[in-house]
Amino acid sequence: MSHHSSPKRYHDHQLEPAQLDAAGQKKTLSALQRSIRKGINFIEESDRMKGKNFSDRHDSLYTGESGISLMYLRIFLQAKALDMPDKEISYLAERVRLHMPRLSEHSPPAGRLSPIGGPTGPAVVEVLRQLLLVDPNEDADDLKDRWKTAMKTLKNATNNSLQTDVDQVDEILYGRAGLLWALLNFRRLVHDKVGDSGRLEDLHRICGSPIITGLVEDIIRSGKDGARLYEEEFGEPGLSLMWEWHGKYYLGAIHGATGILAILLQAPKSILKPHIETILQTIDQLRELVESKNGFLPSSLPHRHKHHQLVQICHGAPGYLLLLSSLRTLHPEHWKDSFYPSSINKHIWEQGLLTKGLGLCHGISGNAYPWLLLSTLNQAGNEHDEQALAYGTAFIVHSEKCPPMFAKTPYEYRMPDHPLSLFEGLAGAMCAWSDACAALHNQLEPKEQVPILGFPGIGGVGAIGML
Numbered sequence: 001m002s003h004h005s006s007p008k009r010y011h012d013h014q015l016e017p018a019q020l021d022a023a024g025q026k027k028t029l030s031a032l033q034r035s036i037r038k039g040i041n042f043i044e045e046s047d048r049m050k051g052k053n054f055s056d057r058h059d060s061l062y063t064g065e066s067g068i069s070l071m072y073l074r075i076f077l078q079a080k081a082l083d084m085p086d087k088e089i090s091y092l093a094e095r096v097r098l099h100m101p102r103l104s105e106h107s108p109p110a111g112r113l114s115p116i117g118g119p120t121g122p123a124v125v126e127v128l129r130q131l132l133l134v135d136p137n138e139d140a141d142d143l144k145d146r147w148k149t150a151m152k153t154l155k156n157a158t159n160n161s162l163q164t165d166v167d168q169v170d171e172i173l174y175g176r177a178g179l180l181w182a183l184l185n186f187r188r189l190v191h192d193k194v195g196d197s198g199r200l201e202d203l204h205r206i207c208g209s210p211i212i213t214g215l216v217e218d219i220i221r222s223g224k225d226g227a228r229l230y231e232e233e234f235g236e237p238g239l240s241l242m243w244e245w246h247g248k249y250y251l252g253a254i255h256g257a258t259g260i261l262a263i264l265l266q267a268p269k270s271i272l273k274p275h276i277e278t279i280l281q282t283i284d285q286l287r288e289l290v291e292s293k294n295g296f297l298p299s300s301l302p303h304r305h306k307h308h309q310l311v312q313i314c315h316g317a318p319g320y321l322l323l324l325s326s327l328r329t330l331h332p333e334h335w336k337d338s339f340y341p342s343s344i345n346k347h348i349w350e351q352g353l354l355t356k357g358l359g360l361c362h363g364i365s366g367n368a369y370p371w372l373l374l375s376t377l378n379q380a381g382n383e384h385d386e387q388a389l390a391y392g393t394a395f396i397v398h399s400e401k402c403p404p405m406f407a408k409t410p411y412e413y414r415m416p417d418h419p420l421s422l423f424e425g426l427a428g429a430m431c432a433w434s435d436a437c438a439a440l441h442n443q444l445e446p447k448e449q450v451p452i453l454g455f456p457g458i459g460g461v462g463a464i465g466m467l
């Protein structure tokens with residue numbers, strides 16, 4: 001059967017950019033706080049896996065239950081901005097635990113290393129929850145066993161990530177950049193001494209400087225090799241750093257260059273120093289590409305197919321903005337306003353209200369997230385930033401109306417394939433709502449700052465000890 005017209009990818013919408021004077025901030029904050037409460041109730045009523053002692057074999061942060069646990073951990077860290085009653089906060093540890101699978105030792109091979117797309121995910125969440133939020137009713141021996149199993153899986157993944165005799169994958173969903181992001185956050189927890197010394201010693205063994213340096217060096221080397229191979233194959237230069245995945249040179253955040261670079265920029269500066277110029281050069285080449293296409297970022301190079309103009313974080317311009325957020329927040333000395341072409345906001349605003357619904361990976365909350373991060377953590381306060389914040393907030397608030405929770409809206413949206421999940425469904429949107437609450441709370445109550453956590457699995461504002 002042939003399709004003459006493809007289904008509509010986005011709504012030509014009539015949304016208004018958010019009004020963010022003090023009254024508007026307060027109103028938006030309470031709306032998002034209500035949405036999060038509703039989201040928690042919705043997940044707890046509909047989740048059939050919860051507490052069922054299921055295996056971690058098919059679990060991942062992307063669509064698995066451990067992604068929901070991760071969302072609850074994030075909510076816990078931001079509870080102050082959510083106006084959550086103490087009693088509700090005290091349930092969070094149990095909720096985190098009930099969504100966690102049973103853990104087994106895994107040795108994920110190259111191409112299966114990232115916590116986002118495989119069994120490293122539950123292991124990472126286990127580590128985070130044991131350091132940040134343990135259920136007081138949990139058995140201490142059980143916890144010890146789970147910790148040991150998680151550490152074995154992570155040690156195997158780390159060893160496998162440095163193997164040189166296999167074809168490594170570098171993108172975020174399955175590859176080494178995703179693993180690097182977890183290790184950078186572990187490193188931060190070790191540095192800040194979050195948790196007991198025995199556990200932190202274990203953790204230090206998998207995230208010490210030689211390992212982080214090795215991974216950064218390997219990913220950069222592979223990016224240079226990719227650039228060379230691209231030029232040989234297509235007879236024209238591409239970017240200075242390019243990573244191939246499944247035969248394509250992707251640019252989006254989930255499979256391609258913008259995501260890998262966003263994570264590299266969050267590595268320690270001393271480790272990054274030899275490569276920062278090459279990275280900046282690559283960002284400028286991406287900027288040129290976006291500018292030449294009126295705000296659009298092709299999903300891969302060479303760009304030959306004009307009919308798939310995707311505007312989503314996995315393939316499209318929002319990934320470039322997430323990369324800019326890493327650069328601007330962590331390397332302000334290298335920031336230039338010209339990296340941020342004025343056409344990009346308009347492009348995402350006009351084509352970013354995706355019919356696929358509320359999700360992070362290819363949905364509305366994911367498109368809004370980079371705007372939020374780029375504009376709230378930077379004090380520049382120019383017109384461009386104000387527009388980004390007003391657009392991002394409008395999208396984030398609107399995402400609550402999509403399935404699975406549904407509310408009255410003039411626009412129709414699809415039910416995500418995994419309606420509650422972190423990367424396609426409700427849990428991911430809740431992370432965006434919660435980060436938006438933190439940003440608004442920090443504006444309204446400057447004396448009690450709540451951490452902004454960044455895009456799940458990628459960050460964008462630095463490694464602060466949470467994925």
Ligand SMILES: [Zn+2]
Pocket residue numbers: 254312314315361362
């Ligand atoms: Zn996607």
